[in-house]
Amino acid sequence: MARGYVIKRKEQTSKTALAGVKVLEYAQLAAGPYCTKLLADLGAEVIKIEPPRVGDEARRREPFLNDIPHPERSGFFFYLNTNKLSITLNINTTTGRKIFKELVKECDILVEDNPPRAMKDLSLDYASLQIINPRLIMTSITPFGQYGPYRDYKAYHLNTYHGSGVAKILASILPEETPMPTKGPGFLGEYDGGLNASTATMAALYTRLFTGRGQHIDISKQESLIATERVEIDMFGNNERGSTVWLQYMAGGLQRCKDGYVMITLGGKHHWDGLIKLLGNPDWAQDEKYEEEINTYLHAQEINKHIAEWMINQTKEEVYHRAQALNCPAGMVTTVEDLVASEQLKARGFFADVEHPELGKFKCPTASYRFSKTPMRLDHPAPLLGEHNEEILIKRLGYTPEELAQMRGAGII
Amino acid sequence: MSRLPLEGIRIADFSWAWAGPYATLLLAFMGAEVIKIETSKRPDHTRLRALSTGPGATDPDLSPIFNDLNLNKMAITLDLAHPKALVLVKKMISISDVVIENFRPGVMGRLGLAYDVLRQIRPDIVMLSSSSLGAEGAESKYAGYAPIFAAHGGLAYLTGYPEARPVPLMGSSDLRSAATSAFAILTALYHRAQTGEGQHIDLSSVETISVLIGDAILDYIMNSRVPIRKGNRDEIMAPHNCYPCKGKDKWVSIAIATEDEWQSFCAALGNPPWAREEKFCDAYRRWQNQEELDRLIGEWTSNYTHYEVMEMLQQVGVAAIPSFDGTELFQNPHLKERGFATEVTHPKIGRRVVLAPPWKFSDTPARVSQRGPLLGEHNEYIYGDLLGIPEAEITQMEEEGVFY
Incomplete structure (x- = not known):
């Protein structure tokens, strides 16, 4: 593990929209991390909690630089985790949970993607965390949401995509020779869940300015995907044939x-x-x-x-x-x-130059919006696994280097 | 009644078609007051244009798609080309928090409503302009609709099966662009509440699509590889596909990530002899031989309905979910319990089922409160009550065609 690696941080030259907003992320792969990436790129401080040793599953997903799998060389992980801080923490340990709660106390927003039952079993559900931090906004992103008969069902991206009906809707414009419904490419539906969650999270953050209260946001990936074909799916609710049937005419x-x-x-x-x-x-x-x-x-x-x-x-x-x-x-x-x-994308500055200790210098897609006063930033690369353990646990939470060494030995961080 | 997240926010909405209106729909679900500005000369696309409604629409108040994209909003008519219109618009901007538009770049300027003008009237205004390719660059004036966003943004090339043509998706590209706009506006509103500063946001719909395939783009940047569509297949997992079930065109999706899941899966199938063959012995071999694997699994699934397969496999912790069609969604017990759809009553369309907001807030719940507005339905309220224009003046302007 490339611990202790110091990335030279560029000075932030312009102000950001979410300066001062503190986000804690306990999520993997695409949906949760994309949600917090959007916030981080607009200025929020995002502390990403990863399982010790292995880290976020996205670290094991391609593309890898030169096709050689390596936890610090995944382009997928990089893209979804720009501007974040990474700490490792095993929340299945008592000490791990204690630290988790200390971090929750200090943050504005917690984004997590764990099965509803798992968070409750660890007493890390909203009802428990709200006691520690009544201003906490907790956004839970799961395949089927926090309640309902399917809430404990297992589903990967393939399954939520198909379970949302959008694959079947897409099938109406598939070529005749390939009639089997297909999912959207890559992790499309996960990005949709993440974007949907970030919108709700921002609304909660905004309204907290007036109410002073936090709240729990329940995001279902299935419903996030259904929303992407709202117009088409409404038709079925009214026994009409789809609208985009017209496309073929x-x-x-x-x-x-x-x-x-x-x-x-x-x-x-x-x-x-x-x-x-x-x-x-x-x-x-x-x-x-x-x-x-x-x-x-x-x-x-x-x-x-x-x-x-x-x-x-x-x-x-x-x-x-x-x-x-x-x-x-x-x-x-x-x-x-x-x-x-594309010359157009170049002219818009869609690609930014980034630098990462393991990936080197390369160009990375930024965002679709240009804010005139608070531009998005891409000044910190994705973090190495546990890169900020010392910074967060020692400098912020006041643990000693000795304690950290012990926790490392005990598999807590 | 509890507070709504965006209570007190007023939006002057010049947008039309899908990509703009869905953004303000999301904000209207959250309690923003959205005033939609249309003209009878050219009402919102989705009221009459065949592109959205199919051929033959003649009544602007009969379009279900317009209704579905404009719930909770108010609508006024105003001929923006009329010399007297500008004063009214400016008056409205002065009491608004947000302006949104999705004309081609340059049109708002020609109407005398560029951001630089609007901020003279309301310094802390948040304005979002959504266009195909953004306001800068040589292609900024190029026009586009949802299928073009999907195509030009790189998504269509990656959607579908490698042996068949690419698939341009459908309306979802507009709605993805719109969802991004809603997020951007909320962020700007938060910044404004903290600092008192408004700003302009220039959004490219094509780019809202490209950011969703960032990993594929990096594959090219890092490894010079040009990924192509691959149906339901995954880079690592197998089985990872749709399998035929009992009934016409019924499918179940099954994805297996771990060895434990594979063992549970085999047990659920009654440990068939083929599952013990060496070619399926580990994740790597299963991935290599997935075509044959898919065929064998399909033979098993076709004995059951997609619901039966889901229940059998979920019971043992294997991810299996039917590929639902639109009708099945509305019969689905899970979605019903979550209240994913609701109903509005429209004076001309009648009762209409519409999807509920896609979020559940514990403290400030978003909601569908009102059907979509008729063309010019709120002229009297907005011009009279809200802007306080004397009745005599309104009558005169009406005669002059200002509100047409």
Whole structure:
């Protein structure tokens, strides 16, 4: 373990929105850590509690630098834990729980993702922690929430994704040759749970300014995912067929090019006109029957056949820029390579230069928002496992170096 | 009644379609007062445009999608191009905390409503502008809708099966962008409450999607690899897939992470001989031979309903959850007990089931309190009661078409 490694901290040059907010994270993989990453990148101090020796499961997830698995070389872990402090703590020990509670006493927000029963068994549920810190905002992110018949069910990302119905909804636009419902890529639904949790957490923090009280927030990953298809799922609650069923009747859509795919979505007549110009005003498009196509969706199949014939000889980048210049909404189906090469993302400063003792210097995605007064920061890399044990336990909580050594020996930190 | 998290916050909402309105819907669930500014010339997309409602919509008050994305809000009509409109808007901004818009970058400026103007009127205003690709850069004026965000943000390429075409997802990309906007606004409101300082937030919908695949992007940056879609498969776990069950198009998802789970799984299946074969003896071999493994598991699952498989496997601590369809969600006992849906009554649409807010607050619960507004429904209240414009003036402006 690379203990005692000192990362040179850049001075924070601008103020942050969440300066002074103290967050404790006891969560793994993506949902909980993404929630607190969003807060950390906007200025909150996040102390991440990891199990001793092994650390967050995300440390064992790819991508690894040069494909060599190493707990300090996971890009996945890095991305989800920027700007955080890491301590190790075994909360299955009495001393571990005592320290946990000391940290809870000092924090504004606790984000955790443990099975509801596990937290209660350890007397670390909201009812117990609230006594120590009545201002505590505790955000619990679990597959099915804190109550209900499924609350103790086990579910990984695959399962929550399918259990939320969004995979089946997505299946309505899957190609015919692959009809089996599929999950969203990577940890998509976990990110959704994390984002949803961060929104609720911020609302609780805001309202605490006026009430002075903390509260418990119950986030179900299943419901977070359901929310991402709110419009579509509402339809089923009212015995209507899905709304995006219209996508398949629409001219444009996903189109294959010489070197990939583009996506065209037409919202109005001016977009349709732009599309026809893009295609070079072909003869077929002059037919009167297409005049109202944008409102009627009667001829998408034949139109899309015409588009496909033209499109296959074009490159995606050309189509993208030319279509947009003609007021036809289009996007490329980008690969991650396209994203890294994107001039637009560069101009927006989407990638920041970061430096990490094990990963070296590289570029890392930042955030989708630009705050004019309190920009997000990417000035501290993800922490090494237990990197801040001394700083937190000795300097903040007042343990002695000897005590720390003993706790280390006892497997507590 | 208990306090709502955003009680006392007023939002002047110029946004339309999905990505803006869902952001203010989330904030309205939390108790913010949202005033939606539309014009009869070009009402919100989701009221009439075929893109959202399907072909043939003629009544702006009959759109279920508009209703579902605009619960708890008020709506006024105002012709922003009318010379007299600007005064009214500015009056409204002066008593608002937040402004949100999702026009193409530059449009608010042309309307005389750029952030620099608004902050003269209300120095601590929080303004969020949401666009396809953000307000800066050569492509900033490019237009987009949800499927384009998914495509251009990198998500579509990674969704679906490697042997088939990419899948552009659906409306969810708008809602993901919107959820990000809601978070950003709350953060800015917190900063404002602490310091008295407002600010402008420039958000790119495409980027709200790209941040959700940060790990895939880093795979390219770190290892020059371009990951592609892989269906239900995982990098490490196997079994990790959907399996056919009794009934038409019914599936159950099963994921196994540990050796303990694998042993419990085999026991639940009655320890079939194939499970003891060497090719499935450890996680590595199972992952290598997952195609065959999936076929064998599928033979077992197809004897049961997806609910039966879930119950059998959950009992022994194995992660198995059906791939529910939309209808099943509304019959699901767990979701019902959690009150995941509720009902509103709309004068034209009638009774309508809508999803409840996706969070449970113990002290300041969010809620659905009101159906979506009719076009211009709150003109009288906003212009008369809230802005205090004398009745005679309102009548005159009405005749001049200011409120059209």
